[in-house]
Amino acid sequence: MKAAPAAGSPEGSRGHAAKSLPYLLVTPLAVFIIGLALVPAAFTIIESFYRANPLDPPTRFDGLGNFRRLFANNAVLTSMGNTAVYVAVGVVLSTVLGIFFAVVLRRPFRGRGILIAVLILPWALPGVVEGILWTGIYDPSSGLLNGVLSSLHLASHGSVLLGDNRWLTIILIELVQVWQITPLSALLVLAAMQLMPQELFQAAAIDGCGAWQSFWRITLPLARPGIAVAVVQALIATLNVFDQPYVLNGAATTGSSVTEQTYFISFQNLDFGGGYALSLLITLITMVVSLIVVRAVYRRVDY
Amino acid sequence: MRQQGRIARWAGFAVVLIWSLVPIYWALKTSLETEADARAQNYVPFHPTLSNYTTLLTGSGDLPGQIRRATLNIVIECGCATIVTVVLATLAAYAFARMEFRGRQVLFYAVLATMAFPAYTTLIPLYRIMSDFQLVNTYTGIVLVYVSGFLPLATWVLHNYFANMPVSLEEAALVDGASRLQVLRRIVLPLAMPGVISVALITFLFAWAQFLFPLVLSTDSSTQPLTVVIAALQGRHVVPSTLLNAAGVLAIAVPALLALAFNRYIVNGLLAGSNR
Numbered sequence: 344m345k346a347a348p349a350a351g352s353p354e355g356s357r358g359h360a361a362k363s364l365p366y367l368l369v370t371p372l373a374v375f376i377i378g379l380a381l382v383p384a385a386f387t388i389i390e391s392f393y394r395a396n397p398l399d400p401p402t403r404f405d406g407l408g409n410f411r412r413l414f415a416n417n418a419v420l421t422s423m424g425n426t427a428v429y430v431a432v433g434v435v436l437s438t439v440l441g442i443f444f445a446v447v448l449r450r451p452f453r454g455r456g457i458l459i460a461v462l463i464l465p466w467a468l469p470g471v472v473e474g475i476l477w478t479g480i481y482d483p484s485s486g487l488l489n490g491v492l493s494s495l496h497l498a499s500h501g502s503v504l505l506g507d508n509r510w511l512t513i514i515l516i517e518l519v520q521v522w523q524i525t526p527l528s529a530l531l532v533l534a535a536m537q538l539m540p541q542e543l544f545q546a547a548a549i550d551g552c553g554a555w556q557s558f559w560r561i562t563l564p565l566a567r568p569g570i571a572v573a574v575v576q577a578l579i580a581t582l583n584v585f586d587q588p589y590v591l592n593g594a595a596t597t598g599s600s601v602t603e604q605t606y607f608i609s610f611q612n613l614d615f616g617g618g619y620a621l622s623l624l625i626t627l628i629t630m631v632v633s634l635i636v637v638r639a640v641y642r643r644v645d646y
Numbered sequence: 647m648r649q650q651g652r653i654a655r656w657a658g659f660a661v662v663l664i665w666s667l668v669p670i671y672w673a674l675k676t677s678l679e680t681e682a683d684a685r686a687q688n689y690v691p692f693h694p695t696l697s698n699y700t701t702l703l704t705g706s707g708d709l710p711g712q713i714r715r716a717t718l719n720i721v722i723e724c725g726c727a728t729i730v731t732v733v734l735a736t737l738a739a740y741a742f743a744r745m746e747f748r749g750r751q752v753l754f755y756a757v758l759a760t761m762a763f764p765a766y767t768t769l770i771p772l773y774r775i776m777s778d779f780q781l782v783n784t785y786t787g788i789v790l791v792y793v794s795g796f797l798p799l800a801t802w803v804l805h806n807y808f809a810n811m812p813v814s815l816e817e818a819a820l821v822d823g824a825s826r827l828q829v830l831r832r833i834v835l836p837l838a839m840p841g842v843i844s845v846a847l848i849t850f851l852f853a854w855a856q857f858l859f860p861l862v863l864s865t866d867s868s869t870q871p872l873t874v875v876i877a878a879l880q881g882r883h884v885v886p887s888t889l890l891n892a893a894g895v896l897a898i899a900v901p902a903l904l905a906l907a908f909n910r911y912i913v914n915g916l917l918a919g920s921n922r
Contacts, residue, residue, distance in 0.1 A: 361825075364745070364827075365741040365747035368738055369737075369753060372734055372735070372738035372753070372797060373756075375734070375793060376753070376756050376760055376798065377756075379775070379790065379791065380798070381760065382771075384767055384768055384771075386771035387767055387770065387771055440665075444662055446658070447661070452655075456909070461662065461667065463909055464666050464667075464902060464906070467851050467855075467901045467905035468902065469857065470857060472876060472897045472898050474880070475673070475880055476672065476673040476891075478880065478887075480668075480669060482887070485686070485687055485887070487668070487672050487689075489687075525665075527916060530916060530917060531920055534917050554651075572920050576920065585857070586858070590880055602766055605766070610773075610862060625764065625766070625767075626763050626764055629763075629764050630763065
């Protein structure tokens with residue numbers, strides 16, 4: 344986490360220009376970090392305690408008023424429940440699938456490079472456009488899912504999948520996000536698996552350890568650092584989910600996420616104070632939950 | 647037993663391919679159909695036609711014009727954001743990795759800290775800052791926000807890259823009287839090219855995928871990128887799904903080709919960026 348000590352700096356005698364060079368090099372970065380990251384973050388923290396609404400001026404101190412209003416707002420409370428489901432479904436599915444894909448791609452074989460390229464494809468695409476692709480799959484009349492389900496006699500032709508049942512809607516929308524975030528989970532777990540010494544598995548095989556057993560007893564525990572990072576990235580993505588529900592569900596409020604509520608509150612109702620308070624809440628929850636996961640799952644592994 | 651293992655592996659490969667490619671195939675299929683064919687439930691386009699694409703790319707009228715403008719916008723915004731991010735991150739990362747200066751530790755921690763909070767934390771204040779400086783609906787506003795978002799990760803990845811490179815060559819050149827900037831340009835950059843390419847690709851793909859920030863920062867079609875315009879079309883029932891999917895395929899063509907062509911650089915960059 345620390346910057347490595349600078350090496351090779353014999354420019355002491357080189358005068359003023361050389362001495363000011365590092366400052367010159369980092370100044371643009373510092374301006375961006377301070378001006379467009381730290382200052383705005385401070386804004387979010389401070390103004391969440393203010394009534395800030397262009398339709399109701401002036402901006403004034405309001406204590407915990409914004410937070411009180413948020414917790415009295417049914418749409419916000421519902422979106423919190425929805426987001427909890429997005430997170431649970433997304434983190435579990437992306438992690439399990441990621442581990443599965445990593446196991447599939449673990450050993451070298453011909454064509455592995457191509458398969459990895461195909462694997463990362465969904466990660467590289469914009470979430471909103473993925474929403475469009477999956478709208479086609481979920482379409483009640485012409486969609487792929489209904490087609491497959493009705494030919495298996497599991498659903499009647501033309502039955503509505505999205506926007507009808509709250510939990511089904513959330514699960515289907517989250518599946519689209521899982522499609523996007525699973526590649527990174529798989530890569531992280533795969534990278535952890537590449538570090539494992541092969542002798543360990545050979546020794547286990549000699550001791551009569553089957554493939555299934557060596558997966559549970561050796562692979563999974565040793566992949567914990569990679570799994571921890573995968574879970575954290577999935578947590579951050581799912582806690583802040585916006586693109587997929589926004590596109591797949593449109594104006595319908597079934598299954599709206601907390602970030603969608605932040606957007607509606609700030610940019611449709613112009614209640615910036617409420618928006619600040621809600622973003623602060625999501626940020627805090629994201630950071631606390633990530634920290635807990637890192638503590639619980641991450642174990643340093645030394646070979 | 648061996649046979650079983652082979653079958654299991656091939657089944658695994660098939661799952662990876664189906665999982666990643668079927669949604670893309672479905673959009674491609676729909677985009678190659680006529681409206682009537684798309685309403686029927688076909689698994690392949692029976693009468694494939696490029697008419698949806700020719701409509702979008704050469705047609706007159708509101709919708710094709712909007713899509714073409716949005717394509718131009720997303721290319722400009724992502725291109726500029728990538729160039730600025732890579733240049734600034736390279737300079738700063740080199741200073742962090744190789745030079746001693748006051749405030750170095752503090753600034754480095756600030757970079758790490760900004761990576762720890764979710765991007766949307768600063769959505770509303772960034773909008774208000776851009777609005778105060780009259781930068782809503784300008785390329786500058788969007789590019790500034792993108793750069794501020796991607797610069798910390800780019801700097802972190804490049805810093806690690808530089809820090810892991812041997813210093814002996816650079817020291818020799820410095821002793822021979824080369825300046826720091828000459829060393830950076832002639833020795834460090836050529837050696838660090840794979841890392842720079844990784845960072846550039848990832849920054850470009852992140853920028854291409856942006857939606858909520860440009861949705862807020864561009865309220866008219868003059869600067870709206872493809873992602874924002876396509877999402878707006880989806881809500882309008884007058885836009886046929888065939889045309890919508892053709893627009894979707896256009897929007898994923900560039901990132902998909904980049905991902906397929908440069909997957910090694912992307913994988914390395916992603917792994918370097920995720921391990922903090």
